[in-house]
Amino acid sequence: MDKYIRDNVHGDIHLKDKVAIELIDTKEFQRLRRIIQLGGGQFVFPGANHTRFSHCVGVYHVVSKFLANEKISKNISEKDQLLVRIAGLLHDVGHGPFSHTFESVSSQAHEKYTVDIIVGNTEINQVLKKHSIDPQEVASIIESKHPNKLVNQLVSSQLDADRLDYLVRDSLNTGVNYSNLDIDWIIRNADSVDDKMVFKAKTLNALEHYLLGRYYMFKQIYNHKVSVGFDRTFTSWFRRAKDLYNEGYVFKNIFMAETLKEIFEEKVCSLENYNKLDDYTMIEFIKTCMYEDDEILKTLSEMIINRKFLKVKHLNSEQEFEDLKKNYAKETHKYFFSTINDERFKIYKKNNGGKDEKILLQQGDKLREITEISEIIRISPENNEKNLYVFINNNVK
Known part of the structure; x- marks a missing residue:
């Protein structure tokens, strides 16, 4: 039917x-x-x-x-x-x-x-x-x-x-x-x-x-700054949970530790465990970590649940990066300081990872690749501009 x-x-x-x-x-x-x-x-x-x-x-x-x-x-x-x-x-x-x-x-x-x-x-x-x-x-x-x-x-x-x-x-x-x-x-x-x-x-x-x-x-x-800030905060949360697991820390949420065990150990997750993972279970894991004994994990959990993500800051020079990095020199600061080299998004690629991905148009009895007849796509900038961003928590001391 x-x-x-x-x-x-x-x-x-x-x-x-x-x-x-x-x-x-x-x-x-x-x-x-x-x-x-x-x-x-x-x-x-x-x-x-x-x-x-x-x-x-x-x-x-x-x-x-x-x-x-x-x-x-x-x-x-x-x-x-x-x-x-x-x-x-x-x-x-x-x-x-x-x-x-x-x-x-x-x-x-x-x-x-x-x-x-x-x-x-x-x-x-x-x-x-x-x-x-x-x-x-x-x-x-x-x-x-x-x-x-x-x-x-x-x-x-x-x-x-x-x-x-x-x-x-x-x-x-x-x-x-x-x-x-x-x-x-x-x-x-x-x-x-x-x-x-x-x-x-x-x-x-x-x-x-x-x-x-x-x-x-x-x-x-x-690539909205808040969305990317969430990505970096979640990555820091997971990194801290993984580090604690590998140090032998005993989580109060045993189900979380068992479900994420393979990923913490950098293994491919079993399909049984992978099927347990979704936004709902992950949010529940993060919420329960607000009550763990580790202060860093608690802080990162609260940041995610309360939408207080790491803030993006665009740096204009390497010196500005080095000066800012000094403020996050402690070992524990690595969870609250993250960098990214953001390459300009390429509007169109003729090849992607060696795979031919040309967009072809029929013009009369000929096939023309789109950049041959579209000036706006032809002059689009190459993916060669890089911007340095950091993601920080201003409240960390």
């Missing part, structure tokens, strides 16, 4: 695949309801409490819309169309608490946890096998290793279903209009040549809007 999910971004999302309905009902997928999409962004934008759950369902929908375009689906078999829809649905199932924030303390990236959950001893794996779907084939799309490159591009590329959903979803829920994209127009004018996705030349302005919108989203939302 077909089902629909009512979504604030896309309207009615049609779950046309029975396997998708069953995957959504697994405990691993339901965990995503308890993971906020923007992590620390919720502390800046009151409406930004949307979850990885809604985003993943949205990506399933956007992939389905791409496949409804016969110029795309003509080069993808029916079997692979199902696989890529499922890959879109499951692509973020491996995210940890507070989304990307957790990767600063984890020894394994969320993409690898996603693959582990798909191929491991999980309910998701069981549902896939029940429907005669090879979990390894789904995982190959997550890892961009599927033999049909067009399939990989739908889920992971410079212009994919993932980005088209999260940019519009994050923009709507933060109340910022940088990425009010016309997704239907972009998809309707997509085509495939050989194993590459291409777009009609008349979509140029929409694609420029997409790239510039993403740039401004990173500048104003994803």
Whole structure:
């Protein structure tokens, strides 16, 4: 039986695949309801409490819309169309608490946890096998290793279903209009040549809007000073808890110590323990640490719970950094003093980690890379400017 999910971004999302309905009902997928999409962004934008759950369902929908375009689906078999829809649905199932924030303390990236959950001893794996779907084939799309490159591009590329959903979803829920994209127009004018996705030349302005919108989203939302301050404060909290654990400290919250034990020991977390981790459990861990005997852990816990994060300070010179560093010279100060070299966000990359991610447009009978015909993208600055920031607690003495 077909089902629909009512979504604030896309309207009615049609779950046309029975396997998708069953995957959504697994405990691993339901965990995503308890993971906020923007992590620390919720502390800046009151409406930004949307979850990885809604985003993943949205990506399933956007992939389905791409496949409804016969110029795309003509080069993808029916079997692979199902696989890529499922890959879109499951692509973020491996995210940890507070989304990307957790990767600063984890020894394994969320993409690898996603693959582990798909191929491991999980309910998701069981549902896939029940429907005669090879979990390894789904995982190959997550890892961009599927033999049909067009399939990989739908889920992971410079212009994919993932980005088209999260940019519009994050923009709507933060109340910022940088990425009010016309997704239907972009998809309707997509085509495939050989194993590459291409777009009609008349979509140029929409694609420029997409790239510039993403740039401004990173500048104003994803890298907002309060959001990054939360990230650094959580990292310091975790670092202190980890140091205490390795020193033999006995936590009052035994469940916390047992659940985080593998991560404290810099091991890959078991899927059993990883599935226990979400924003709710992590906040509860932090709240209980407000009553621990260690003053540093107590202070960091209170800072997170009461939104008193480490404050960002932009430094203009190395000397200014050295002068400030002297005020945080004590061993205990390392949890309240953090630095970051912030590289300018690159609007567009032709290659990403060796992977060809060019955006191609059809101009007459030729394929043109976007920088050949878009002056605004061509002159966008290279990623060579670095700014030095520190994150400090002014009350530490």
